[in-house]
Amino acid sequence: xSKEMTGEEVGKELGISRQAxxxxxxRSLGKIYSRLREDNPDLSPFEIASEMMKYFDIGSNQNEIxxxxxxxxxxxxxxxxxxxxxxxxxxKCIG
Numbered sequence: 001x002s003k004e005m006t007g008e009e010v011g012k013e014l015g016i017s018r019q020a021x022x023x024x025x026x027r028s029l030g031k032i033y034s035r036l037r038e039d040n041p042d043l044s045p046f047e048i049a050s051e052m053m054k055y056f057d058i059g060s061n062q063n064e065i066x067x068x069x070x071x072x073x074x075x076x077x078x079x080x081x082x083x084x085x086x087x088x089x090x091x092k093c094i095g
Contacts, residue, residue, distance in 0.1 A: 022071070030073040044087060045079040 007018040007025075014021070029052070036048045043051070049072070058064045069077065 025071050026073050029071055030076055033072070033076050045076070045083040046087065047083075049076075049080050 005013075007021040011018045011021045032052060033048060036043075036051065037045070040048065040051075049069075053065070053068055056068070058068050069080075072080070
């Protein structure tokens, strides 16, 4: 099992800044989200994000959900929020 690391710890290990780690994660999650949207047009943005959470083993802990959501690119967050508004539901942390 691998040890969980903060962005700062990952950055130190890779010789980059914490912000560079965060930006890389945002880009990567955005690409994964986009690919899943292409491959699963019948799923809503919220459902895609929920599937991503399952894949990355993010539990139902509110802090874990919020941390995952915060790492998503703004465009993806907006799509999820619109999806939740249209379908009336979603994670407690999404406003």
